Amino acid sequence: MSTLAIQSVLAGLPIFNTMLPGVKFFEPKDHFFKQMSAAYRGLRVYDVGAGMGHIALGLALEGMTVTALDLIMRENAEFPVVHTNSVGYRYPSDSVLLFCRPCHNQFVEATIHQGLRCGVQHFVYAGLAKNVESDLGRFRRDFVSVARKIGHDGESLYVMGKSKEVWAGLLEG
Numbered sequence: 720m721s722t723l724a725i726q727s728v729l730a731g732l733p734i735f736n737t738m739l740p741g742v743k744f745f746e747p748k749d750h751f752f753k754q755m756s757a758a759y760r761g762l763r764v765y766d767v768g769a770g771m772g773h774i775a776l777g778l779a780l781e782g783m784t785v786t787a788l789d790l791i792m793r794e795n796a797e798f799p800v801v802h803t804n805s806v807g808y809r810y811p812s813d814s815v816l817l818f819c820r821p822c823h824n825q826f827v828e829a830t831i832h833q834g835l836r837c838g839v840q841h842f843v844y845a846g847l848a849k850n851v852e853s854d855l856g857r858f859r860r861d862f863v864s865v866a867r868k869i870g871h872d873g874e875s876l877y878v879m880g881k882s883k884e885v886w887a888g889l890l891e892g
């Protein structure tokens with residue numbers, strides 16, 4: 720079995736029939752939602768590892784088309800969350816994969832790989848600088864930082880793929 724296949728299995732063991740307490744890790748500031756809307760309006764955004772779905776809700780309220788995915792159900796979810804393993808999901812090629820303060824278990828790396836297999840061109844990571852290396856793994860050098868202080872813990876926003884052009888345009892304008 721290849722390393723990637725093992726990673727995918729380890730990162731994506733579904734935990735069905737489990738309900739965890741509601742907890743919010745990434746608490747975005749308002750300008751995060753506005754910037755996401757400016758960059759991706761018209762594309763479907765997958766909030767991968769959505770937790771309670773509060774980020775998906777904020778994006779939807781901004782007029783965006785959003786699907787929230789998570790392995791585990793959480794109490795007091797704020798948005799419908801599809802209970803699935805992101806590593807094996809079939810993403811439409813014209814979608815955006817968004818990871819916000821993910822678990823450090825290599826599921827982001829394996830999900831990016833799956834997104835690329837599906838032809839996805841937009842990848843977005845919202846997290847702490849100290850977690851970039853471990854969360855993005857082999858893709859860490861493909862991401863660039865495009866916005867700072869987008870969350871209440873001082874998270875930054877990093878993008879990969881076609882998103883680099885989109886954000887360069889936004890930042891110039």
Ligand SMILES: C[S@@+](CC[C@H](N)C(=O)[O-])C[C@H]1O[C@@H](n2cnc3c(N)ncnc32)[C@H](O)[C@@H]1O
Pocket residue numbers: 730731732742743744745746767768769770771788789790791803804805806818819820821822826
């Ligand atoms: C640290 S929490 C962050 C949740 C949310 N993004 C937030 O900021 O509050 C990471 C989430 O990723 C989910 N997760 C981990 N591996 C996953 C996988 N393979 N597929 C889908 N979700 C996964 C976990 O269940 C967990 O809810």
